[in-house]
Amino acid sequence: MKGKVLIFLLMVLWMLTIFSLGANFFQDQQNFRFRIGRLILDFADNGSANVIIDDYGLGYVLFNEYSYGNNGQISFFLPFGQGKGIFSIGAFVDGWEVSEGFASIDAFMITTFRFNFDVPEDIPLEAVIPDSIGFVLFLEGRTNAWAHGALPVGYPGYASASGSFTTELISASAYISAFFPNSPPYFDVYDYDPEQGYKRDAVIKTVDITSGQGEYVVEFSGSAATMNFNAMSVGSAYARTGIVVLSGVDPLGIPEVGDNEFVWSKGEPPWLWIPALAKVVTGFTPDDYTMQWLAEKIDWHVSPSLPSTGLYVRMYPNGYENTFIFPRNRFEDANYEEPRFRYFLIFDMPEFLPATIDGGFGKRQLIMTFNGQPVHAANIEIFFPATATNHPFLFGDKGSGNPPDEGDYFDFVFGRPLWAAKSPNWFYYYWMVAYWGRTDIRLAVNVPGGWYEDGKPYVYVGNDAYLTYSMRLFHIENRSNAFGIIKPLITFADTLTIKGIHTFIYTVEHELAHKRHYETGIYPSTDPLTDSDGDRLNDYWEEGHFLDPNTRDTADAYNRFGDPTPGDLQCIADIEAYGKLLQKEELWRKDWADTGLQKGSPTPSDKFPWVYGSTNKNYSIYKDLLTAIP
Amino acid sequence: MKRKLLWIIGGIAVIIIIANQLDIGPYRPRFPIAQRTGVPYPYMTVEEENLFAEIRDIGLQRDLSRIDKVRHALLENHPAILIAASLALGRLGTKEAIDDLHALQARLASGSEVQPFIALALARIEAERDYPNVTDENQLQRKMKRFLQAAKVSVSQIHKGALWYAEQLKAKRYGWAPFEVQVLRQAAEIAADAYQRGVKDAFKIVGLNFSLDYVAQLKVRLAQMSKEQRISWLVDILSKKQVARMEEDYLMQALADEGEEASKAIIAKLKEMKLNHDKYHYVGFMLLFRTLTCIGDPDAIPVIQSFSNEPDWLGYYAEQAIKIMKEGRRTVRAVDY
Numbered sequence: 020m021k022g023k024v025l026i027f028l029l030m031v032l033w034m035l036t037i038f039s040l041g042a043n044f045f046q047d048q049q050n051f052r053f054r055i056g057r058l059i060l061d062f063a064d065n066g067s068a069n070v071i072i073d074d075y076g077l078g079y080v081l082f083n084e085y086s087y088g089n090n091g092q093i094s095f096f097l098p099f100g101q102g103k104g105i106f107s108i109g110a111f112v113d114g115w116e117v118s119e120g121f122a123s124i125d126a127f128m129i130t131t132f133r134f135n136f137d138v139p140e141d142i143p144l145e146a147v148i149p150d151s152i153g154f155v156l157f158l159e160g161r162t163n164a165w166a167h168g169a170l171p172v173g174y175p176g177y178a179s180a181s182g183s184f185t186t187e188l189i190s191a192s193a194y195i196s197a198f199f200p201n202s203p204p205y206f207d208v209y210d211y212d213p214e215q216g217y218k219r220d221a222v223i224k225t226v227d228i229t230s231g232q233g234e235y236v237v238e239f240s241g242s243a244a245t246m247n248f249n250a251m252s253v254g255s256a257y258a259r260t261g262i263v264v265l266s267g268v269d270p271l272g273i274p275e276v277g278d279n280e281f282v283w284s285k286g287e288p289p290w291l292w293i294p295a296l297a298k299v300v301t302g303f304t305p306d307d308y309t310m311q312w313l314a315e316k317i318d319w320h321v322s323p324s325l326p327s328t329g330l331y332v333r334m335y336p337n338g339y340e341n342t343f344i345f346p347r348n349r350f351e352d353a354n355y356e357e358p359r360f361r362y363f364l365i366f367d368m369p370e371f372l373p374a375t376i377d378g379g380f381g382k383r384q385l386i387m388t389f390n391g392q393p394v395h396a397a398n399i400e401i402f403f404p405a406t407a408t409n410h411p412f413l414f415g416d417k418g419s420g421n422p423p424d425e426g427d428y429f430d431f432v433f434g435r436p437l438w439a440a441k442s443p444n445w446f447y448y449y450w451m452v453a454y455w456g457r458t459d460i461r462l463a464v465n466v467p468g469g470w471y472e473d474g475k476p477y478v479y480v481g482n483d484a485y486l487t488y489s490m491r492l493f494h495i496e497n498r499s500n501a502f503g504i505i506k507p508l509i510t511f512a513d514t515l516t517i518k519g520i521h522t523f524i525y526t527v528e529h530e531l532a533h534k535r536h537y538e539t540g541i542y543p544s545t546d547p548l549t550d551s552d553g554d555r556l557n558d559y560w561e562e563g564h565f566l567d568p569n570t571r572d573t574a575d576a577y578n579r580f581g582d583p584t585p586g587d588l589q590c591i592a593d594i595e596a597y598g599k600l601l602q603k604e605e606l607w608r609k610d611w612a613d614t615g616l617q618k619g620s621p622t623p624s625d626k627f628p629w630v631y632g633s634t635n636k637n638y639s640i641y642k643d644l645l646t647a648i649p
Numbered sequence: 650m651k652r653k654l655l656w657i658i659g660g661i662a663v664i665i666i667i668a669n670q671l672d673i674g675p676y677r678p679r680f681p682i683a684q685r686t687g688v689p690y691p692y693m694t695v696e697e698e699n700l701f702a703e704i705r706d707i708g709l710q711r712d713l714s715r716i717d718k719v720r721h722a723l724l725e726n727h728p729a730i731l732i733a734a735s736l737a738l739g740r741l742g743t744k745e746a747i748d749d750l751h752a753l754q755a756r757l758a759s760g761s762e763v764q765p766f767i768a769l770a771l772a773r774i775e776a777e778r779d780y781p782n783v784t785d786e787n788q789l790q791r792k793m794k795r796f797l798q799a800a801k802v803s804v805s806q807i808h809k810g811a812l813w814y815a816e817q818l819k820a821k822r823y824g825w826a827p828f829e830v831q832v833l834r835q836a837a838e839i840a841a842d843a844y845q846r847g848v849k850d851a852f853k854i855v856g857l858n859f860s861l862d863y864v865a866q867l868k869v870r871l872a873q874m875s876k877e878q879r880i881s882w883l884v885d886i887l888s889k890k891q892v893a894r895m896e897e898d899y900l901m902q903a904l905a906d907e908g909e910e911a912s913k914a915i916i917a918k919l920k921e922m923k924l925n926h927d928k929y930h931y932v933g934f935m936l937l938f939r940t941l942t943c944i945g946d947p948d949a950i951p952v953i954q955s956f957s958n959e960p961d962w963l964g965y966y967a968e969q970a971i972k973i974m975k976e977g978r979r980t981v982r983a984v985d986y
Contacts, residue, residue: 465760466761467728467760468687469688470687483758491689491692496965498965500960506961508962508965510969525688529688529689543821551892552892567962569891569932571894572893575969577689578982580690580701581732581733582689582729583823583825
């Protein structure tokens with residue numbers, strides 16, 4: 020017995036002092052890439068380890084998917100799998116048949132989350148460009164120490180094992196030391212797992228991406244060691260990290276170029292559906308408990324708030340509340356769906372769309388929170404369905420949805436009563452924005468264009484006064500007459516292509532100009548002696564305002580395109596309409612129609628909000644375009 | 650008392666029905682009419698304007714090999730192009746376009762100004778399909794009847810429409826000629842075709858009074874002239890004009906429709922006018938310049954250019970025409986001619 024104890028002690032001493040091997044492990048960096056809209060997320064691991072192993076016991080160490088054994092050769096049991104955000108180390112010694120052994124590893128690893136912002140090339144000048152990305156960083160891990168002896172019976176055994184890791188959020192350690200007496204034959208196992216499973220924690224982080232790129236680095240350090248005589252033992256540490264990012268809408272979306280746009284439904288009552296999804300980005304398959312633990316802390320809201328009856332619905336992918344996607348292993352299954360939490364924010368109105376533009380449309384932010392704290396806010400835009408008719412009635416007008424008509428309901432257009440049909444949303448909201456209070460502007464359902472009938476108190480806007488339109492612009496060109504005296508002449512100079520609320524404003528202003536011209540006596544001139552060209556303008560008036568009294572379309576800009584109205588009459592209305600349109604140019608900011616100026620990917624910023632024919636850009640080469648009758 | 654009242658109401662209803670059947674009563678336009686100052690049709694791009702002119706040519710030349718171009722034009726948005734395409738398909742008279750026209754009818758708003766022209770084209774197709782080559786009075790009579798039936802208008806309503814429209818023009822209330830007047834113009838064209846094929850009394854058939862409408866009358870008048878006579882007459886009359894009203898648009902279009910020969914005649918006339926400048930009003934020059942922009946003959950550019958330094962309106966109109974031609978545009982002066 021004495022001898023055996025002596026032998027055992029000698030063995031331990033031998034094991035500790037005689038031979039040791041130092042080696043370094045370097046993990047190759049291999050990126051994993053995820054794309055969520057304009058956010059491209061790469062992550063990569065990089066690590067190294069110092070290893071000591073004695074060559075008597077059957078010992079080896081593990082570092083993620085690498086192992087190093089006592090025969091001096093490095094073995095690769097698994098293909099590369101770095102970039103998973105997993106830190107896994109272990110030390111194992113099998114002191115079989117009175118053998119002794121020692122193995123230890125000290126390892127360090129970083130996991131880098133790199134956030135790349137896929138910025139579009141042409142961004143409107145006033146676009147809000149995200150300058151940071153917020154996310155939830157989570158870490159979880161466990162340690163273990165295990166010993167088994169004595170091996171074989173008839174000899175005493177001894178073993179010790181330890182494992183530990185440290186990260187910015189969590190750390191853990193486990194240690195065991197065991198003596199296995201040989202008589203009576205004794206066999207035992209010690210398993211020490213101090214945390215009884217995973218420790219986990221999560222925190223909100225924000226990374227600056229103003230340069231188009233930003234990164235966040237998670238550091239892992241840890242060690243595992245074991246030594247034994249006539250026993251078997253293992254020390255290990257395991258930790259892993261992942262992030263949760265807003266993914267239901269593009270987290271770095273720029274609505275000004277067409278990202279993250281949502282439209283209220285066309286029916287009555289209307290509703291608005293915003294998918295609010297958080298994606299758990301990991302290099303491993305997170306377990307259900309982790310998913311549940313994270314999901315319980317995530318919530319959503321829209322700011323500024325949107326009107327709703329208060330119904331706030333969450334739906335989960337499997338169709339049941341409080342259930343989640345149970346992810347399968349993405350490395351094995353091509354159909355693997357990234358784990359994520361699905362919510363749908365549903366806003367609904369009791370009867371009609373919100374009454375005003377600011378009340379229910381325009382720029383908003385979808386905000387993801389974690390433990391009640393904001394994580395990330397994605398920019399979104401809310402639109403109304405232009406051609407639907409689910410806007411509220413004005414002032415209780417249960418009829419047409421036209422602007423209030425001072426009690427005159429008996430207005431017919433082409434034999435069709437105006438109250439017979441409700442106006443489309445574009446007419447309602449454009450009128451609210453640009454002509455609130457003007458009761459002389461009316462919609463003509465089912466008739467395109469727009470018009471004014473002599474002497475009527477109203478102007479009519481046709482059913483297409485929100486679509487693209489190419490209007491004419493004029494300036495003055497000076498020519499000398501036969502006596503060498505300079506004579507200014509109105510000349511067609513340029514075109515302006517407009518759409519959305521600008522087409523509406525143009526149409527209204529063009530017709531209001533006709534109405535003004537009629538009411539102020541500019542037309543009609545019914546005496547053929549004073550209206551040579553039959554364009555309804557008096558010859559003297561035409562001469563005085565630089566039009567040809569002998570030609571009904573002086574600028575040759577109208578009648579050749581099939582327009583039956585005399586060109587000169589249109590010309591003076593267009594000149595005034597352009598002047599008024601310039602005054603209301605900025606109203607494009609209030610155009611939240613899904614066919615309007617802010618929907619979709621707009622033309623490049625130098626072609627917004629409209630395009631002049633002379634440059635194909637948003638400025639004209641002519642600096643003297645007429646904005647009032649000269 | 651009650652019974653008496655019922656008899657009176659019944660009697661009035663019967664009178665109304667009979668009057669309706671006999672076409673007694675006021676003008677009842679088949680399509681709503683708007684005499685108003687409307688938002689102008691959008692300005693056309695070069696491509697649109699050239700397409701506009703081309704599809705009109707295809708119809709006038711009865712060029713069936715290019716019918717697909719016209720059918721495709723029905724997908725455009727510009728009302729004038731749609732009107733030109735509809736009229737061209739009517740002239741081509743092939744039934745394969747009927748579905749396309751019905752599709753356009755459904756796509757456009759019921760109050761669209763294009764709708765009457767689609768109905769016009771459908772009626773013309775029916776007539777052309779049943780009687781493609783009229784060579785005698787009988788055939789023409791049947792063709793004309795078929796056309797009016799398909800257009801769902803009576804001779805009486807056409808005449809009433811034409812009189813009403815003349816009144817409107819007199820009062821300077823402008824707008825598209827009503828459907829009935831467009832039917833009269835198409836009827837004049839059908840009769841003119843028959844006249845060219847030797848039906849000497851073509852214009853007296855079915856009792857239509859073409860003289861009630863300026864454009865129908867012009868068609869009748871020109872049909873009875875040879876090409877040379879037409880060109881010569883039109884050049885002469887345009888050169889002497891001192892004002893450019895709506896009527897002059899039809900004269901320009903009629904001349905432009907004569908093609909290259911017309912261009913040569915206009916160029917010669919302009920050269921002559923340049924030498925005798927004082928005898929002509931600048932409007933005469935302008936109308937010939939604008940006619941040349943319809944034909945698109947590049948030989949006309951230097952001739953028009955030679956007027957660009959002239960003072961006042963003459964130089965102005967020369968430059969205006971040059972600009973159009975240099976942009977590679979061909980214009981249409983009267984789409985419903």
